[in-house]
Every structure is written in structure tokens, then in C-alpha cells.
Amino acid sequence: MNYTLDFGPVVAGLPDLLRGCAGTLFLAVVGMAIALVIGVVGVVLRESPVRPLRWAVIAFVELIRNTPFLVQIYFVFFALPLIGIRLAPTPTAIIALGLNGGAYAIEIIRGGVQSIHKGQVEAGFALGLHKRDVFRFVVLRPALRAVYPSLTGQFVMLTLTTSIASAIAAYELTSVAKLIENESFRSFEVYGTITVLYFLMSWLMMRAFGLVSRRYFSYPVR
Structure with a gap:
């Protein structure tokens, strides 16, 4: 069976597809911000001496990580x-993405926090630093530096996960592509195009994360 490629509907719908890319990035960025906040707060509560708080965080992480x-x-x-x-x-997509990414961020950041030697914490207290400052400067920043590659990789995966938001008609790239495909029946051309667009968004995000890493998380050259 012969199939003739026709990218006409894709070209005509390109402005809509680009707006869909903007919608995807909006969902991803806001979801990432929420996930990072949940990750940091979750780590603090996970290490809390209050047992119910620790159990609540553990239950949240296990629930999110073990359900689709x-x-x-x-x-x-x-x-x-x-x-x-x-x-x-x-808003539904943003909240779901934030909760999903937050559960993974908790475990990633917690791994980085546990990698900090207790002697560094004790040294911070010995210098007279407040407990809050010890957490921010002695624990959290080095921990984020250690887990930065894993964390950014998870956030890129979160960006690709936004495509599932099309199931509830949230405005993002895949939902726009579905509309174009339903009107034109050019499945190969439409989904081939958004494959390239998702790849470009992921690549650009990794480049941006790399710039942030070199600016804020690289060790100074002596």
C-alpha cells in the first residue's frame, strides 16, 4: 500500500503546534517549581523527629512512585x-505534575543530603551558624550540587510526561497535535513532527540546565 506524505496540514497548523510547545513548557516549568518545593519540604519532614510526619512523607512517596x-x-x-x-x-495537570515530580525529587534530594558527612554539619554548628543556615549552606546546597544531574534528568522526564495531560484536554503539544490529526488524518506527519519538537524541547532544556550547573553548581577553579 502506497502512502504519500503530505505535510500541508502540519505547516498550516505550525503556529498552533508552537503554541502547544509553549503550553507544554508552561506546564513543565510550573510543575517543576512545585516539585522542587515539595522535594525540599519533603526531605525536611522525612528527617523530622515526629514519626507521623515521616510516615506521611514515606506513604506519599510510595503511593506516587507505585501508581501510573x-x-x-x-x-x-x-x-x-x-x-x-x-x-x-x-491547573489539574500542573498539580498532578508537581505531586508526581515532587515524590521523585524527595528521594533524589534525600540521597544527596545523606551524602553530606556529619562532620560538615558539626563544623557548621561549631562556627556558630544557626540551624537554618547550616541546612541551607552546609547541607542543602552541596546536596543539590551532588544530585543536580539526576534532578534535572527527572525534570526532563517530567516535561515529556506532560503529554499525558492531553487525556484531560489540557492545552499542550500532544492535545494540539490530536486536533490537527483528527481534522487532517495525517497521523505520520503530525506525530512525526511533534516527536521532533519534543526532542528539541528536551535538548534545549538540558542545555539550559547545563548552563545553570556551570554558573551555580560548579566548583571554582584554583
Whole structure:
């Protein structure tokens, strides 16, 4: 069976696809910010002497890491309205992405915190630093430097995971592609194009993360 390529519908829909890319990046960036906050707060609570707090964090991490993201986003979108919490598709996607990324960020950052030698913490206290400053400068910053590659890799995966948000019609690249494909029936051309677009977004994000790493997390050359 012969198949003739026709990128006409893709070219005509390119402005919409680019806006879809912007929607994807918006979901990813806001979701990443929420995930990072959840990661840091989760690590603090995970190391808390209050046992119920530790258990709550452990339960959250295990629940998120052992259930599909599609189920999680469906739960937020379809189940929460039953208790009076109704959210539009885009806020739903952002919250689901933040919770999902946060669970993984907790474990990644916690691994970095545990890599900090206790002697460094004791030295910080010996210098008269407040407990908050010891955590910020002696523990958290070196820990983030140690786990930065893993953390940014997880965030790139979170960006690609935004495509699942099309299941609830959140505005992002895959949902736009579905609309174009439904109107044109040019599946190969449409999905081939967004494959390239997702690759470019991931590549650019890794480049941006690399610049941040060299600017803020590289060790000074002596």
C-alpha cells in the first residue's frame, strides 16, 4: 500500500503546534517549581523527629512512585470534584505534575543530603551558624550540587510526561497535535513532527540546565 506524505496540514497548523510547545513548557516549568518545593519540604519532614510526619512523607512517596501518572491525573480531575474540588484541565495537570515530580525529587534530594558527612554539619554548628543556615549552606546546597544531574534528568522526564495531560484536554503539544490529526488524518506527519519538537524541547532544556550547573553548581577553579 502506497502512502504519500503530505505535510500541508502540519505547516498550516505550525503556529498552533508552537503554541502547544509553549503550553507544554508552561506546564513543565510550573510543575517543576512545585516539585522542587515539595522535594525540599519533603526531605525536611522525612528527617523530622515526629514519626507521623515521616510516615506521611514515606506513604506519599510510595503511593506516587507505585501508581501510573495517568491514574494520578484522572484522580485529581475526576475524583476530587466528588468532594467539591473542581479544577480546570491546566491547573489539574500542573498539580498532578508537581505531586508526581515532587515524590521523585524527595528521594533524589534525600540521597544527596545523606551524602553530606556529619562532620560538615558539626563544623557548621561549631562556627556558630544557626540551624537554618547550616541546612541551607552546609547541607542543602552541596546536596543539590551532588544530585543536580539526576534532578534535572527527572525534570526532563517530567516535561515529556506532560503529554499525558492531553487525556484531560489540557492545552499542550500532544492535545494540539490530536486536533490537527483528527481534522487532517495525517497521523505520520503530525506525530512525526511533534516527536521532533519534543526532542528539541528536551535538548534545549538540558542545555539550559547545563548552563545553570556551570554558573551555580560548579566548583571554582584554583
